[in-house]
Amino acid sequence: MSNAQQFCTFYVDRQFFGVPVQQVQEVIRYQEMTRVPLVPRVIRGLINLRGQIVVAIDLRRRLNSPERPENQLPMNVVVRTPDGALSLLVDEIGDVLEVQEETFERPPETLQGIARELVSGVHKLSGGLLLILDTEKAVNVTDTDALLAGAEA
């Protein structure tokens, strides 16, 4: 079907998210990270992706969600961006879902704050809601207010 879209899905703080499959380079398990001092805390560190150095952004911190429990290791969703690959740290990986355009809706006005910026829309699925993440905004941590707030926290 022409108006069907595939999403790579994952969970962040029990919320079900998806990013268009075309933007995802690969999904890998937890990698050891090198922390980077002096940067906003949403940047968790650098990982070695087969010789390429990739910045890892913690989506929990990006969404101002509570911290991931210590014993739970995040997964890497490596997305392609115009500036090269970048990893999004998520809690758990879901399936690749094909969804119809009809189920799409803009996020409700009551959704405020950082989520409003990063969630471009919602697909109403039978099992629940799939939040579509705007990866471009999600990886842009250089000029958001959340960045400063995050750095101070």
Added chain:
Amino acid sequence: MSDDIVREFLVESSENLDLLDRELINLEKEPGNRGTLASIFRTIHTIKGTCGFLGFTKLESVAHVGENLLSKLRDGELALNPEMTTALLAMVDAIRQMLASVEAIGNEGERNDQELIQTLTRLFHGSAVAAKAETLAAPTAEALHEESVVAAQATPVVVPLSTAVAPQSESVAPLPPAPAPILDAAPKIEAKLEHAEHASDHGPAPAAAESAAQSQARTAASESSIRVDVTLLDKLMNLVGELVLARNQILQFSNATEDAGLLAPSQRLNLITTELQEGVMKTRMQPIGNIWSKFPRTVRDVATMCGKQVRIEMEGKETELDKTIVEAIKDPLTHIVRNSVDHGIEKPERRVAVGKPAEGRLLLRAYHEGGQVIIEISDDGGGLDADKIRRKAVEKGLITPEQAARMGEREGVNLIFLPGFSTAEKVTNVSGRGVGMDVVKTNIEKIGGTVDVQSKPGTGTTVRMKIPLTLAIIPALIVTSGGDRYAIPQISLLELVRLDGEDAQKGIELIQGVPVHRLRGRLLPLVYLNRELKVEDEAPDLSKLPAVNIVVLQADERQFGLVVDEINDTEEIVVKPLGKQLKGIKTFAGATIMGDGRVALILDVLGLAQTSNVVSENRERALSDKERHVASMAGERQTMLLFQCGADGRMAMDLSLVARLEEFKSEMVECAGDVQVVQYRGQIMPLLRVSDLLTGHSGNGYSGGNGKRDLATTLQVVVYSEQGRSVGLVVDRILDIVEEAIVPQQPSKRDGLLGSAVIQQRVTDLLDVRGFVRTANPDFFEAPVAGGGRRP
């Protein structure tokens, strides 16, 4: 015709054109140089010939008129004048444009070069008759004459065909000295000339003949080198980078396992990789002269346009840099050179008016320094006006007036690197559009270099770039801080200092809470990496550290010590860029992958120095102010007595306050109340230990409790007298008497000390004798002199 032939022609011609640019400029300097003329003629002739052969008629027609003019110049029938040089350079440009067009679309494109052709033709005809008489006397004519005589002796056939043959006879002449080869060569040339005569209506044939003769002479050189595509070299470089990483991993693994069978091959792998890496790196090295060679032309063009006279000089042309770096600095350098001619060097009238030679001088210098290449572009022009620049920057809202007021000279002139800055009064064709120096700076910084400008009003401006030799693989020191490893490029590394045990506490002193270390008598400011990176909130408790590791670094000609938790090793690292998210952090230059596969950040030493205020303009200015102050009071030099106090405390006092230097045997020390005294010239003289001052001891007399001191057989005492009373200051050792202009720095809040100063290149505390005596013995100044107690 095959594309390959065209491509080869393009590559060869573009090299030839670059050569032409240089040679024409040279020729302008020495119009009589026949060698240069002949070479220029040959180059044009080759291009013309090949063009005709490949059917580029427009190209050929332009080259043809140029060649005609050149042939007359070469034969001495005309003398070169600036108009001719300009026309010939214009011809080179036209040819270059056409070649570019050939490269892009396969033909010369639509163009009209009639004007240029006419100019060249006019120059060819116009002054031909008039010039003839003069040029007979010109050295070129004589040289030609002599040479044709030589040619005539060797090869009679050559003489009647002088125009076509002259360059050939030259290419024959440099062959080994014996006459035989010349004679050997003669028939060949003859044969070719015959061929040329036959084909003369076709144009290309003589060229073919000639280039064949030339290429024979060049064979030796060209056979030993080949052309390689740069992308292939880039790929090789990347692969070598990966190989280095893999090598590091294997080395680490084999060292850990201590398996002899693995150790030997992995060490061999290590050696081979290193050599391979050096080899590949070398293939990419290019002398900086390659890009400089275009500058004489640039300078001439800009200077002519601005009506200026500029001479360009070069030093260190052979300095080699990685190709990517050479490419990256090409545009910034060109921009600076143009700027220097356009803005820096004044017009001839003005230069003469201020007593400089009419011709300005632009000096390009390149040299190696500490694993980096320094490139300097200096002009002897009017210099930059820091005040004007500051005003302009404020006007444009780039800085606030307060910032401007705080800025020093050097910081002021460096404002020209701010985006959107241009001081040019009028926007010229050449520069002054407000885009430029900031782009220069960005481009240089992109490749890990730095750029700054120094200027003296009236005497000139120097732009100084520091460029890394190569980008890809660098040696680095690996350190640990806060549990993470960091790489420090070895370029900035001076030495490592480890303070163990007692030294760990004693070696670090505080100036108002700012830690410093005395490194061979000089104060080294210390920066704690943990604190700079904010990976450790609390300041380390100095007294608890078993050892302190100091990495002595150099940033911008300033040294500082970086205190790290651990110093690991040196390693070759492959520099990888940081993502966009981390670009803004000055402290990191990039990242690398370590032997264990983990990522480590590379510290940017300059950035670190800036964020920790090691490098700051204010301090420099403060120092220079003091230097001026010193200069002004140079007449009032003081004579100081230097003495040692405690293990390594150096102190000084004004010698005019010293009455005498005495030595007392320790058994002469007696007690009067709780004060230790000696009998001295019929008086009872109290003794005060200066080291008590340093240790914060009450200082009440010569403390008898200090058993160790009591055992000293001799006491060194400085006797201070006032109003007939004397007091003895006990010091550990008298060092020296110096006459120096003393500038106290960091005024002390402690009683008894005036502050510190640098004497004999070492930090020395200045003793406030009166203050000290008053603190130690408050009665001393009040008690009147006992009548007659004082002996002369």
